[in-house]
Amino acid sequence: MADEDLFGAERHAMVERQIRARGIDDPALLDALREVPRHCFVEEKLRHLAYRDRPLPIGEGQTISQPYIVALMIDAADIRPDDRVLEVGAGSGYATAILARLAREVVAIERHEALANETRDRLVSLQIANVDLRCGDGSLGVPDRAPFDVIIVSASGPDVPPSLIDQLAPGGRLIMPVGSQQWSQSLILLVKAADGAIHREELCGVQFVPLVGAEGHRP
Numbered sequence: 001m002a003d004e005d006l007f008g009a010e011r012h013a014m015v016e017r018q019i020r021a022r023g024i025d026d027p028a029l030l031d032a033l034r035e036v037p038r039h040c041f042v043e044e045k046l047r048h049l050a051y052r053d054r055p056l057p058i059g060e061g062q063t064i065s066q067p068y069i070v071a072l073m074i075d076a077a078d079i080r081p082d083d084r085v086l087e088v089g090a091g092s093g094y095a096t097a098i099l100a101r102l103a104r105e106v107v108a109i110e111r112h113e114a115l116a117n118e119t120r121d122r123l124v125s126l127q128i129a130n131v132d133l134r135c136g137d138g139s140l141g142v143p144d145r146a147p148f149d150v151i152i153v154s155a156s157g158p159d160v161p162p163s164l165i166d167q168l169a170p171g172g173r174l175i176m177p178v179g180s181q182q183w184s185q186s187l188i189l190l191v192k193a194a195d196g197a198i199h200r201e202e203l204c205g206v207q208f209v210p211l212v213g214a215e216g217h218r219p
């Protein structure tokens, strides 16, 4: 079987068994997960594991998140086609690529320069044009591109950074793992009402690599 046929079949099985079977049924999100070639976001030697129900290493001690967790976070953010999204912790760019299919524009920021450069090249080679990929400390957000309708933080901090709350538009949604324990955090959904009031909800327990930065964990 040709590579793309093989990976296409694995990708469809991933969506059915890992995502839909766990209750995520948004058609646009499921289509995006069926279309984005996850095997292109990991090293060649790990491609055969790309559609497994687990995170994988991407270099620099970082990981591409488990597919279900990517889907859960994006589903909770309730992305609309006209939204502008900030993703903090772009890593391999996999979640960035899914977000780019669902939203008008994605600004993504990654702290490790090597990962940011690789991810920028990968997104170009996949012809994903509505992403502005930055390298820097995303715990401070990207103030020159704010406000954002959605902010997704793919790394865990001691609490939600005040800079990110400031950069959330009225009506905006922020999803982030929060906790002081290295291997156990809570996934938080924070909604900013039209009048600026903040509603905060705990969705579930998760395990993420740390958000390292001025408003995250100290390096």
Ligand code: SAM
Residues within 6 Å of the ligand: 058, 062, 063, 064, 065, 088, 089, 090, 091, 092, 093, 094, 095, 096, 109, 110, 111, 112, 115, 136, 137, 138, 139, 154, 155, 208, 209, 210, 211, 212, 213, 214, 216
């Ligand atoms: N969504 C990513 C993917 O699909 O590959 C998962 C990324 S990984 C779980 C979290 C990423 O956050 C890592 O690449 C890490 O370097 C990055 N990170 C940690 N602290 C950061 C910060 N302050 N600013 C930007 N990126 C940060």
